[in-house]
Amino acid sequence: MSRTVYVNGEYLPEAEATVSIFDRGFLMADGVYEVTSVLGGKLLDFDGHFARLERSLRELDMACPVTKDELLAIHRELVAQNGIDEGMVYLQVTRGNPGDRDFSFPDPATTPSTLVLFTQSKPGLADNPTAKTGIKVISIEDIRWGRRDIKTVQLLYPSMGKMMAKKAGCDDAWMVEDGFVTEGTSNNAYIVKGGRIITRNLGTDILHGITRAAVLRMAAEAQMEIEERPFSVAEAQAADEAFFTSASAFVLPVVEIDGEAVGTGAPGPVAARLREIYLDESRKTAV
Incomplete structure (x- = not known):
């Protein structure tokens, strides 16, 4: 049709x-x-x-x-x-x-x-089975232009990054600049350590995610601790959990980075709870 x-x-x-x-x-x-x-x-x-x-x-x-x-x-x-x-x-x-x-x-x-x-x-968008299994990511160099805060249609390199991940048998790529993760190919990146949610601070080097803003607000309302700063791939691999947010995927756990398991290698409780809260609150406020 x-x-x-x-x-x-x-x-x-x-x-x-x-x-x-x-x-x-x-x-x-x-x-x-x-x-x-x-x-x-x-x-x-x-x-x-x-x-x-x-x-x-x-x-x-x-x-x-x-x-x-x-x-x-x-x-x-x-x-x-x-x-x-x-x-x-x-x-x-x-x-x-x-x-x-x-x-x-x-x-x-x-x-x-x-x-x-x-x-x-996208039938089943809210019931994505990947939320229960998690995804695997690779790290790639971030060579995009400097104004990533503007949501332009210049998506060639993010598309290439997804294909790099696919070729490596993974689901997505996290981009790295000057030793620190900027963001995913189409999402914002997070890690969890000791119950604290860590994500890169806003600037011109990452997109100001709408889902990011909502999830961080809801996390704060749930009295979760949040730290906005850059983190490295090594720090992410040593974290208790990792996840990403985007408008089309909401909150999805990351269970492996560059072949190294994150935490237990399974989705963690913080990502699961944030996904639950986000979907519940978003349905209530949807127009």
């Missing part, structure tokens, strides 16, 4: 959806994106995703083509038209089509942005 997608004000069958070959998102990766999870037909953390979208656009001197209320309505319409119970809504804004290829970009007031959204149905 063909999905209904959204392109610049129109709801279209996916086979009829097109953008210009001169769109700067296609030619220059000049765009940003967000992914909002859907559980029970409702959107998780929509406010946070919109706030980050606005920030990413502002950092790149791009205009937001719709209001928050308009974007929420588009999300809801796509979820309804495609019958999404569990899954995701992908949103992408690019600088649009200035008329020809040029490194210099036009004034945002003169060139309309391109806005595209589509849904992905």
Whole structure:
């Protein structure tokens, strides 16, 4: 069955959806994106995703083509038209089509942005069996550009990192810069030692994860101790637990790093509890 997608004000069958070959998102990766999870037909953390979208656009001197209320309505319409119970809504804004290829970009007031959204149905998203078994990661050098806090569509190296992990018989990769873990290919990274949750502090070198913010807030409310600082691969291998967070995976335990078991080599209680809390609270606040 063909999905209904959204392109610049129109709801279209996916086979009829097109953008210009001169769109700067296609030619220059000049765009940003967000992914909002859907559980029970409702959107998780929509406010946070919109706030980050606005920030990413502002950092790149791009205009937001719709209001928050308009974007929420588009999300809801796509979820309804495609019958999404569990899954995701992908949103992408690019600088649009200035008329020809040029490194210099036009004034945002003169060139309309391109806005595209589509849904992905993911039955069983909340009951991911990997949450009970954990995942294995490898470490790779972080050679991305310096503004990783902007959620751009420049995803070639993270994609290559996932393929490196797959080739090594693992599930994902954690990136390392100057001896310290920055983040995963599409997630924020954490370790647990002595009951304390340790994760890299915010800056321009990691994405300001929406799920990260929610999980840390919920952990603090549950009176868990949190320390925001860099950690090394060796420290992670010696930790009691490790896990990652993302909008599409929520909280998933990491049980092996570069072939070394983390803790007992099985998912730990902190990650399991945080996943439980996050899913419970997110369902209550979903829109």
